[in-house]
Amino acid sequence: xxxxxxxxxxxxxxxxxxxxxxxxxxxxxxxxxxxxxxxxxxxxxxxxxxxxxxxxxxxxxxxxxxxxxxxxxxxxxxxxxxxxxxxxxxxxxxxxxxxxxxxxxxxxxxxxxxxxxxxxxxxxxxxxxxxxxxxxxxxxxxxxxxxxxxxxxxxxxxxxxxxxxxxxxxxxxxxxxxxxxxxxxxxxxxxxxxxxxxxxxxxxxxxxxxxxxxxxxxxxxxxxxxxxxxxxxxxxxx
Numbered sequence: 001x002x003x004x005x006x007x008x009x010x011x012x013x014x015x016x017x018x019x020x021x022x023x024x025x026x027x028x029x030x031x032x033x034x035x036x037x038x039x040x041x042x043x044x045x046x047x048x049x050x051x052x053x054x055x056x057x058x059x060x061x062x063x064x065x066x067x068x069x070x071x072x073x074x075x076x077x078x079x080x081x082x083x084x085x086x087x088x089x090x091x092x093x094x095x096x097x098x099x100x101x102x103x104x105x106x107x108x109x110x111x112x113x114x115x116x117x118x119x120x121x122x123x124x125x126x127x128x129x130x131x132x133x134x135x136x137x138x139x140x141x142x143x144x145x146x147x148x149x150x151x152x153x154x155x156x157x158x159x160x161x162x163x164x165x166x167x168x169x170x171x172x173x174x175x176x177x178x179x180x181x182x183x184x185x186x187x188x189x190x191x192x193x194x195x196x197x198x199x200x201x202x203x204x205x206x207x208x209x210x211x212x213x214x215x216x217x218x219x220x221x222x223x224x225x226x227x228x229x230x231x232x233x234x235x236x237x238x
Contacts, residue, residue, distance in 0.1 A: 005030035005058070010039040015060035015210060024061030024206075032056065032121035034128055041149055041156050042217045044210050046190060050113050063203030065189035065196060072176050072236040073200035081166040082173060082231045087143070089174040089228045090135045095126045098133040098145040102159035114159065122158070125149060131158075132224055134175045136167040143167040146175065148188075150224060152217035155179060156188045172199055173234060178225060180235035185216040200238065 003013045005027050018026040026045060030036055040046060040058060049057045074082070081087070099122060103114035125131035130151065136144035144167025146160035155175065162168035179187055189196050192203045204212075 003027040007031055010036045012040060012043050012045055012058070015044050015206065018060045018062070018206075020062075024059040025057060026060050027058040028055045030056055030058070032117060034121075034124055034130070037121060037125060037149075038130065038151065042151055042213075044206070044213050046156070046158075047118070048113055049115070051115065059190075060206060061191055062206035063192065064206055064209040065192040065201050066204045066209060067176065067187040067189060067196075067199065067201045067236070069180070069186075069236050071200040071202070071238060072173070072234060073198065074173065074234060074237050075198070078166055078169055078173070081170060085166065085170070086138060087164075087167065087170050088137050089171065089231060090137060091174075091178070091226060091228050092126075092132055092224070094135050094142055094145075095131070095133040095147060096123065097142055098135055098147050098161070099123070099159075101142070101145065101161040101163070102147065104161065122147070122149075129224070134171045134178070136162075136164075136170045136174075138164060138167075144169075145171045150221055152221055153183060153185045153219045154188060154213065154216040155184055155186075157190070169199065170231065174229050174231060176236040177229040177231070177234060181225065181229065182222045185212060188213075 018024045045058050045060045047056050048059050122131050131149050133145055133147040143164040144162040148155055148157040160168040189201045
């Protein structure tokens with residue numbers, strides 16, 4: 001059964017009621033107001049749709065792509081980039097540029113799921129202190145990065161981009177170092193995919209994820225650091 005959300009309530013149905021096909025589709029409708037977005041992420045749900053004039057679709061897929069402490073995989077080539085690639089990392093210095101780059105064209109892809117409505121919503125979440133960017137710089141050029149949201153002891157990744165080899169992976173490694181410093185329980189990557197698999201992200205049954213999520217979001221959200229993390233050492237690495 002596909003649930004239709006009310007514009008007047010931020011309540012969501014139980015994620016366990018999500019459809020199996022398409023995987024994880026739970027509800028339609030509502031809006032992207034900050035209160036609804038926070039309620040969604042705290043319950044393991046996220047919006048994903050492709051047209052500004054179409055309905056908002058809400059998802060909670062099974063399995064869920066997660067990176068857990070101690071499971072980050074760093075290849076030899078990535079380790080070399082971290083040490084000798086000349087890249088540096090900044091935090092929340094160019095959130096708007098990161099989300100615009102994530103929305104840009106990609107090889108083999110047409111269009112983007114980051115609509116103007118989504119962009120506005122996550123810019124609002126950034127201004128409220130919930131959404132953050134981790135950026136990879138080569139000198140003064142933004143060459144990669146990612147953004148997502150932080151609630152409790154969890155980070156919910158939304159999208160990443162790379163304009164140089166390994167630039168998005170450098171940002172991801174930096175994110176794991178932030179996660180270690182903040183004692184986060186996991187980084188939610190929504191859906192496993194081949195790119196994330198190379199970094200150690202794995203599929204976790206939704207029921208397990210929701211159990212871990214309830215514990216993580218019951219904790220206070222720690223202050224997000226403004227000082228960029230060192231790229232090494234990497235406490236979450238295997």
